[in-house]
Amino acid sequence: MLFHASLTLTVLAHFVRCGRLLRRRSIALACGKVFAVIANILSFWYYKIMSETITNCPCGSGKKYGECCEPIIKGTTKAATAEALMRARYSAYVAHEIDFIISSCEEGEGIADIDKEATEEWSRQSKWQGLKILRTEEKDDEGIVEFIADYTLDQMIQHHHEIAGFKKINGDWKYVTGNIITETVKRDGAKVGRNDPCPCGSGKKYKKCCGK
Numbered sequence: 001m002l003f004h005a006s007l008t009l010t011v012l013a014h015f016v017r018c019g020r021l022l023r024r025r026s027i028a029l030a031c032g033k034v035f036a037v038i039a040n041i042l043s044f045w046y047y048k049i050m051s052e053t054i055t056n057c058p059c060g061s062g063k064k065y066g067e068c069c070e071p072i073i074k075g076t077t078k079a080a081t082a083e084a085l086m087r088a089r090y091s092a093y094v095a096h097e098i099d100f101i102i103s104s105c106e107e108g109e110g111i112a113d114i115d116k117e118a119t120e121e122w123s124r125q126s127k128w129q130g131l132k133i134l135r136t137e138e139k140d141d142e143g144i145v146e147f148i149a150d151y152t153l154d155q156m157i158q159h160h161h162e163i164a165g166f167k168k169i170n171g172d173w174k175y176v177t178g179n180i181i182t183e184t185v186k187r188d189g190a191k192v193g194r195n196d197p198c199p200c201g202s203g204k205k206y207k208k209c210c211g212k
Helices: 002-055 070-074 082-094 098-103 116-125
Strands: 127-139 142-153 156-169 172-181
Touching: 070 082, 082 098, 082 127, 082 142, 082 156, 082 172, 098 116
Parallel strands: none
Antiparallel strands: 127 142, 142 156, 156 172
């Protein structure tokens, strides 16, 4: 009798332990499913936001980058208008595609003056904030695009206002010349001290450069 009673208690204890383990496992499985659902939701919204951030064309056309300026920059399609080339050139600065900046210029002495490494470094250091097309004129194989490109560099808000000239050469639109219109520069940050490095990037102190 004592043996059977002991065996019965052992079996019952075993079932109790199994029940506890099953309950814990059920809870763990339930929690795992909940976390999996949450992870899927977060992953969905993360990739949705990142996709919109990455693929929206920097030129501000409202189109996807792959359907707007990227094919022009990559050379898989030609710019149909002078404005399209202007937008592609702005997007190329944002994407640091300096080879396109050079190749989209009219061949001549002007290309030799472009410092590729310095231009790429400048494009990477700048925080690009948008392109605004003010007017576009096209007649035959010549075009004019007036635009403002906003960016921040070294805590200085820059408004690059330019009237750009374009010409269609052998069926391709090319950037020919640019008339830069002087704009007021606004500071985006704390006031520069006289002994601080000059925001213009000269490497000199402010008091010995732009602060004279």
